[in-house]
Amino acid sequence: MDGQATVFIDGEAGTTGLGIRQRLDALPVTVRSIAPEQRKDAGARRAMMESVDLVVLCLPDAASREAAAMAAEIAATGGRAPRLLDASTAFRVDPDWVYGFPEMGAGCAAQVAGAARVSNPGCYPTGAIGLLRPLVEAGLLAPDTPLTINAVSGYSGGGRAMIEAHEHDGGPAFLLYGLGLEHKHLPEITRYAGLTRAPVFVPSVGHFPQGMIVSVPLHLDMLAVPATGGDLRAVLADFYAGSDRISVAEAMPDLSAETLAGTDLMELRVHANESRRQAVLTARLDNLGKGASGAAIQNIALMLGLAAPAPRAG
Ligand SMILES: NC(=O)C1=CN([C@@H]2O[C@H](COP(=O)(O)OP(=O)(O)OC[C@H]3O[C@@H](n4cnc5c(N)ncnc54)[C@H](OP(=O)(O)O)[C@@H]3O)[C@@H](O)[C@H]2O)C=CC1
Ligand SMILES: CC(=O)N[C@@H](CCC(=O)OP(=O)(O)O)C(=O)O
Incomplete structure (x- = not known):
């Protein structure tokens, strides 16, 4: 050129x-x-x-x-x-x-x-695929595992019309939507996460401009092989070791969706309670940045x- x-x-x-x-x-x-x-x-x-x-x-x-x-x-x-x-x-x-x-x-x-x-x-798929694909590829999650994905986005995710609705008219503080369970992001999440069964996807939008959390609750006994939260974390850390944008961070007791607003970064976490054999995977990003x-x-x-x-x- x-x-x-x-x-x-x-x-x-x-x-x-x-x-x-x-x-x-x-x-x-x-x-x-x-x-x-x-x-x-x-x-x-x-x-x-x-x-x-x-x-x-x-x-x-x-x-x-x-x-x-x-x-x-x-x-x-x-x-x-x-x-x-x-x-x-x-x-x-x-x-x-x-x-x-x-x-x-x-x-x-x-x-x-x-x-x-x-x-x-898509913004939600970036978080969902980012979390799930490495675990499916590693054989920890079977492709037909019945998964649920919860997510919250800032209102800029709805483009100019939703921004105007929130900034001029005052939008809802928190809105659960996509309850017909046919969200436009399901095909790409399913395909590129390597799944054969579409997850239940529950998006929501909050009264803040930018930022997103995608979270996947897991019973560790649903995994395809016996594993701990530490094993899940190790797979993710290895998968993204060379990335300057996607990192695997320490688990936190709580997460704010707005923290990475204005950045091109995405943080992945595994929050596990081994005695309960439960975990929640989270991806935090800016819907307008890495999303x-x-x-x-x-x-x-x-x-x-x-x-x-x-x-x-x-
Ligand atoms: N917002 C987000 O978080 C994300 C959005 N996306 C995707 O990016 C795309 C754009 O979204 P977003 O920027 O949020 O939307 P906006 O509504 O903010 O912007 C869309 C732009 O396209 C213009 N436009 C609409 N129709 C036409 C047309 N026929 N010819 C030329 N221009 C046109 C609009 O002009 P006008 O306003 O005058 O109609 C507006 O400037 C969407 O497909 C969305 O799904 C992807 C990832 C995240
Ligand atoms: C809060 C909100 O409305 N979010 C949009 C998704 C963002 C978007 O525009 O979708 P892409 O990332 O695929 O382009 C929605 O759920 O339709």
């Missing part, structure tokens, strides 16, 4: 787009932006697409699908189609897209680096062959 790579963020003014725009200042790339009044103009977006190396889609699912179709049409008609990184849920389990979770295992970063289309992981824009900047750097910037660490 001659000169600096060019990047267009479709949805730059949105919550995730803004976080990516700010982080791009740390990379040697040229960011091309669309005039705000043209941000939904299909012709202007198409022209921008044809002029850059990478388009980052920070749009609702339907608009992402339209944008990806536009890129495919550019390619099919002999135009210069860009590579795509999509922040939405639209393509997370699509076989034509690479799932952009570089820490998920050997070879994942290289797959992202070589891909034409990369799907950025969205922080992960996107890792994927952008990989796709463009650049060193990832140091993670925001608060």
Whole structure:
């Protein structure tokens, strides 16, 4: 690639787009932006697409699908189609897209680096897969274990509309939702955690802007082999030993969801009570950091062959 790579963020003014725009200042790339009044103009977006190396889609699912179709049409008609990184849920389990979770295992970063289309992981799945996949791979959790995942997110997880609802109208202090048990993140959690049985997923949103905890209660006797909380912790610590963003931390008596707001970090913990043979696994992250824009900047750097910037660490 001659000169600096060019990047267009479709949805730059949105919550995730803004976080990516700010982080791009740390990379040697040229960011091309669309005039705000043209941000939904299909012709202007198409022209921008044809002029850059990478388009980052920070749009609702339907608009992402339209944008990806536009890129495919550019390619099919002999135009210069860009590579795509999509922040939405639209393509997370699509076989034509690479799932952009570089820490998920050997070879994942290289797959992202070589891909034409990369799907950025969801915020809740980053915590859930981060906790569960190493334990399934190690044979401690059978793929068909009946699991429950509880989670709480800051209200920025619902994008501009939910931010406005909380900041102008005063949203609910705590809302349990997704009680139809069909949350949009279930397919990617199930697939990339290596499970064959979909977990019961119970998300919630609190009246705070940013931050997230994903937690998985376990009876240790449900494990596939006899093991202690210390064994679970050792597997996780070994899995993430080389990561500068995901760490395995000491168990705590309580956890605040907001502590990692503003960072690109994720902390995993195993809180075990051996005499009861019980444990709770937790992942704490910023839904807008490692759960969205922080992960996107890792994927952008990989796709463009650049060193990832140091993670925001608060
Ligand atoms: N918030 C979070 O924690 C996370 C969000 N995501 C995903 O990122 C994506 C963006 O979410 P988020 O940033 O929160 O949402 P926002 O609502 O904050 O931003 C979406 C942006 O897209 C623009 N937009 C909507 N429709 C179109 C269109 N047809 N053409 C061009 N622009 C359009 C919106 O403009 P306007 O406001 O004027 O309509 C807005 O600027 C979603 O798919 C979401 O699932 C991923 C991980 C975490
Ligand atoms: C609090 C809240 O509403 N959260 C959103 C998830 C965040 C999001 O937009 O999903 P992605 O991370 O997959 O893009 C939800 O449950 O639908």
